Amino acid sequence: MAGTHEPAANPAASRPLPKGRMEAFSDGVFAIAVTLLVLELEVPDGADLWQELAREWPAFLAYLVSFAFIGGQWVAHSTLTRFVRAVDGQLMRLNLVLLLFVSFLPFTTSLLSRHLDDTGEATAVLIFGLNLTIGAALTSALFRYAASSPELAADDFADEELRGFERERRLALVLYTAATLAGLVVPVLAVLVFFGISMLILIEPLVRSRRHRKASARE
Amino acid sequence: MAGTHEPAANPAASRPLPKGRMEAFSDGVFAIAVTLLVLELEVPDGADLWQELAREWPAFLAYLVSFAFIGGQWVAHSTLTRFVRAVDGQLMRLNLVLLLFVSFLPFTTSLLSRHLDDTGEATAVLIFGLNLTIGAALTSALFRYAASSPELAADDFADEELRGFERERRLALVLYTAATLAGLVVPVLAVLVFFGISMLILIEPLVRSRRHRKASARE
Amino acid sequence: MAGTHEPAANPAASRPLPKGRMEAFSDGVFAIAVTLLVLELEVPDGADLWQELAREWPAFLAYLVSFAFIGGQWVAHSTLTRFVRAVDGQLMRLNLVLLLFVSFLPFTTSLLSRHLDDTGEATAVLIFGLNLTIGAALTSALFRYAASSPELAADDFADEELRGFERERRLALVLYTAATLAGLVVPVLAVLVFFGISMLILIEPLVRSRRHRKASARE
Amino acid sequence: MAGTHEPAANPAASRPLPKGRMEAFSDGVFAIAVTLLVLELEVPDGADLWQELAREWPAFLAYLVSFAFIGGQWVAHSTLTRFVRAVDGQLMRLNLVLLLFVSFLPFTTSLLSRHLDDTGEATAVLIFGLNLTIGAALTSALFRYAASSPELAADDFADEELRGFERERRLALVLYTAATLAGLVVPVLAVLVFFGISMLILIEPLVRSRRHRKASARE
Numbered sequence: 001m002a003g004t005h006e007p008a009a010n011p012a013a014s015r016p017l018p019k020g021r022m023e024a025f026s027d028g029v030f031a032i033a034v035t036l037l038v039l040e041l042e043v044p045d046g047a048d049l050w051q052e053l054a055r056e057w058p059a060f061l062a063y064l065v066s067f068a069f070i071g072g073q074w075v076a077h078s079t080l081t082r083f084v085r086a087v088d089g090q091l092m093r094l095n096l097v098l099l100l101f102v103s104f105l106p107f108t109t110s111l112l113s114r115h116l117d118d119t120g121e122a123t124a125v126l127i128f129g130l131n132l133t134i135g136a137a138l139t140s141a142l143f144r145y146a147a148s149s150p151e152l153a154a155d156d157f158a159d160e161e162l163r164g165f166e167r168e169r170r171l172a173l174v175l176y177t178a179a180t181l182a183g184l185v186v187p188v189l190a191v192l193v194f195f196g197i198s199m200l201i202l203i204e205p206l207v208r209s210r211r212h213r214k215a216s217a218r219e
Numbered sequence: 220m221a222g223t224h225e226p227a228a229n230p231a232a233s234r235p236l237p238k239g240r241m242e243a244f245s246d247g248v249f250a251i252a253v254t255l256l257v258l259e260l261e262v263p264d265g266a267d268l269w270q271e272l273a274r275e276w277p278a279f280l281a282y283l284v285s286f287a288f289i290g291g292q293w294v295a296h297s298t299l300t301r302f303v304r305a306v307d308g309q310l311m312r313l314n315l316v317l318l319l320f321v322s323f324l325p326f327t328t329s330l331l332s333r334h335l336d337d338t339g340e341a342t343a344v345l346i347f348g349l350n351l352t353i354g355a356a357l358t359s360a361l362f363r364y365a366a367s368s369p370e371l372a373a374d375d376f377a378d379e380e381l382r383g384f385e386r387e388r389r390l391a392l393v394l395y396t397a398a399t400l401a402g403l404v405v406p407v408l409a410v411l412v413f414f415g416i417s418m419l420i421l422i423e424p425l426v427r428s429r430r431h432r433k434a435s436a437r438e
Numbered sequence: 439m440a441g442t443h444e445p446a447a448n449p450a451a452s453r454p455l456p457k458g459r460m461e462a463f464s465d466g467v468f469a470i471a472v473t474l475l476v477l478e479l480e481v482p483d484g485a486d487l488w489q490e491l492a493r494e495w496p497a498f499l500a501y502l503v504s505f506a507f508i509g510g511q512w513v514a515h516s517t518l519t520r521f522v523r524a525v526d527g528q529l530m531r532l533n534l535v536l537l538l539f540v541s542f543l544p545f546t547t548s549l550l551s552r553h554l555d556d557t558g559e560a561t562a563v564l565i566f567g568l569n570l571t572i573g574a575a576l577t578s579a580l581f582r583y584a585a586s587s588p589e590l591a592a593d594d595f596a597d598e599e600l601r602g603f604e605r606e607r608r609l610a611l612v613l614y615t616a617a618t619l620a621g622l623v624v625p626v627l628a629v630l631v632f633f634g635i636s637m638l639i640l641i642e643p644l645v646r647s648r649r650h651r652k653a654s655a656r657e
Numbered sequence: 658m659a660g661t662h663e664p665a666a667n668p669a670a671s672r673p674l675p676k677g678r679m680e681a682f683s684d685g686v687f688a689i690a691v692t693l694l695v696l697e698l699e700v701p702d703g704a705d706l707w708q709e710l711a712r713e714w715p716a717f718l719a720y721l722v723s724f725a726f727i728g729g730q731w732v733a734h735s736t737l738t739r740f741v742r743a744v745d746g747q748l749m750r751l752n753l754v755l756l757l758f759v760s761f762l763p764f765t766t767s768l769l770s771r772h773l774d775d776t777g778e779a780t781a782v783l784i785f786g787l788n789l790t791i792g793a794a795l796t797s798a799l800f801r802y803a804a805s806s807p808e809l810a811a812d813d814f815a816d817e818e819l820r821g822f823e824r825e826r827r828l829a830l831v832l833y834t835a836a837t838l839a840g841l842v843v844p845v846l847a848v849l850v851f852f853g854i855s856m857l858i859l860i861e862p863l864v865r866s867r868r869h870r871k872a873s874a875r876e
Binding site: 461462465466468469470472473474475476477479481482483484485486487488505506509512513516517519520 | 674675677678679681682685686688689690693696746749750753756757760761763764767768771772775776777780781784
Binding site for chain 1: 236237239240241243244247248250251252255258308311312315318319322323326329330333334337338339342343346
């Protein structure tokens with residue numbers, strides 16, 4: 001689609017492909033995974049709806065955490081492809097592995113929401129935490145691979161932006177790992193930390209954007 | 220994908236991103252949420268199909284209302300991104316929160332259709348109404364944020380068009396709020412008003428387009 | 439996304455919108471509806487798999503008919519938007535109504551497959567046939583609306599191509615209507631005709647393309 | 658969407674269409690099929706989660722094989738459309754048939770995972786294997802059709818790249834056919850081979866990319 005607009009491809013080193021389809025396929029998987037989460041919520045049948053919905057709190061909490069995680073990963077992914085001019089087979093492969101863990105999340109979310117207050121809790125939290133941690137690690141790996149490939153990296157962005165994004169990704173990875181490990185001791189704590197991180201990812205740009213705006217206004 | 224066509228980004232203020240991926244991801248979530256609604260419809264098993272389908276009227280009514288709502292929100296969303304040249308982290312965050320309520324709708328629709336004629340009716344209508352109202356409010360917020368950001372707003376449209384869209388959004392929000400409140404007293408009334416509003420949103424452009432056409436013809 | 443490439447919009451008559459998002463949203467709904475069909479197929483649990491799968495023939499037949507129908511409608515839709523330069527509110531509204539019937543098809547397909555050999559057969563075939571007929575009629579309406587709007591119609595195609603497409607759409611509509619009516623008398627006949635039409639729609643371009651190729655070769 | 662950027666269409670031979678919508682629709686079906694696979698995984702309810710998850714190994718194995726297969730087919734498909742400048746009705750029809758087998762895969766995957774250790778195993782493996790083999794054959798057919806149509810083939814790539822892709826496709830087809838036939842004798846062996854092939858498809862570009870990098874470094 002974007003083929004005719006990309007810089008003329010060198011036929012000899014023809015591996016770099018337009019990035020349009022990788023973006024479209026990834027957007028599709030992110031959008032479907034995030035929307036399928038709703039199918040895991042059970043519609044109560046009884047008369048006292050409020051009470052039954054309240055009893056479903058683990059499902060709603062898990063839903064929110066996973067929605068925020070996928071949303072945050074998608075924001076990171078779309079920032080990442082901003083830094084990229086073209087893709088190659090390796091980037092596509094890494095991306096597929098990332099999407100494997102994204103599309104697996106409705107399963108681990110369901111596992112979490114069904115066992116958040118029974119004896120399987122620690123196991124469910126660990127599996128869910130590993131899913132988030134591996135997902136975050138793959139986004140970082142994707143980014144490092146792209147940044148280190150001169151024929152893939154775009155060049156119309158500032159170095160500080162790149163470093164800011166890298167810092168953000170590293171922080172997310174450290175936090176997810178820490179929370180997953182903490183979950184081995186106090187499972188619910190891990191879920192709350194996951195929720196906090198995801199909210200942070202979503203809300204942080206707002207704060208930065210406000211600060212940037214004020215800075216612009218002062219100039 | 221659209222990166223190379225956007226006006227050259229200023230590396231110092233590099234937050235504004237191409238809008239293509241936000242559009243693609245949103246289109247995905249809207250399209251999936253609207254299509255998943257069909258999974259909530261139960262296929263009758265018995266012999267007298269017509270009678271059993273007729274008994275399912277709450278499910279069909281809820282399906283139509285939600286389809287029209289998501290369709291209307293999608294039209295508003297695609298008009299909105301017409302007014303936008305680029306996106307930033309804050310717009311993406313707001314958009315994700317909007318999509319959270321869009322992708323949650325299959326759940327509240329199912330809640331509504333299952334309780335539209337039992338004792339949970341008032342509760343189900345209230346929750347469904349809040350979902351629609353918050354969704355409409357978030358579309359308005361998204362629009363206000365974009366319109367107030369000089370580095371995001373596009374400039375190839377008439378001011379009166381912008382004001383027309385703003386008026387439309389405000390009217391929708393007032394009507395959804397009023398209907399949700401009315402639903403606390405007469406639940407079914409709220410559903411009928413929701414249906415009316417959604418139909419209005421879908422049909423209104425037709426009327427305006429006819430009027431515009433006649434005006435053009437007279438010139 | 440395509441905004442900057444469209445011919446400069448006249449701010450006074452700003453209704454015509456870029457067609458990119460209508461295409462993306464429609465592609466999404468067509469793709470999801472066609473893929474959700476598979477969820478209606480039941481995986482047999484017993485030991486004699488071949489026999490159990492054979493007993494499920496109505497489900498497989500209905501699956502194939504609906505897949506071919508949605509596929510054919512999608513081909514028609516993507517040809518249709520080829521004839522269109524921009525969209526307006528009315529076209530979007532008509533398109534949403536078309537998508538309503540496309541995304542409703544998994545339900546009527548399931549209805550058909552569950553009642554194809556019991557007493558609900560005639561009813562199920564009628565409802566399924568109406569779904570196909572109304573869908574085909576809406577595609578035609580969409581096309582007629584676009585063709586009659588000078589500010590929407592593209593102009594880089596031959597008139598004969600336009601008329602060929604129109605003829606094709608009219609024929610499809612006549613056949614679907616006839617088959618649905620025939621189904622009131624002999625239900626299974628209608629299903630076979632639906633299947634035949636869908637196959638025709640899919641295979642016809644192949645025949646025409648071959649003929650065109652031979653003609654080119656003779657030149 | 659891409660209409661205005663394509664080389665000016667010859668009105669007389671107007672069959673070739675922009676490829677954008679075929680890519681978008683295909684990306685949608687691939688993305689949905691790959692994400693729907695997760696719905697086939699059962700969330701265990703009991704207390705000993707690890708043991709119950711371990712008992713579900715056929716489902717996880719089938720999930721991984723199908724994910725890798727669809728992922729690999731999608732990579733092949735996006736490479737394929739790189740070789741294509743425009744599409745015609747025949748290519749769209751072939752593509753729809755390919756997508757039929759892609760979107761059918763969640764069903765045959767579920768069949769496989771439910772019968773991988775009971776008496777239906779051989780049948781399930783055969784049906785699953787046929788699904789993969791026919792899918793791979795259709796991708797090859799799509800490619801051969803495009804490569805043999807001068808008005809469709811793009812011309813900004815090296816011949817050796819084309820031949821490399823052709824070789825890769827032929828190898829995949831031979832392996833899938835061999836594994837399916839082997840499965841008639843030792844069913845589980847076929848599944849392991851399918852898994853191996855899919856992994857190979859995904860990992861092979863990584864190896865080649867590394868080699869290419871080293872070669873570039875030596876220059």
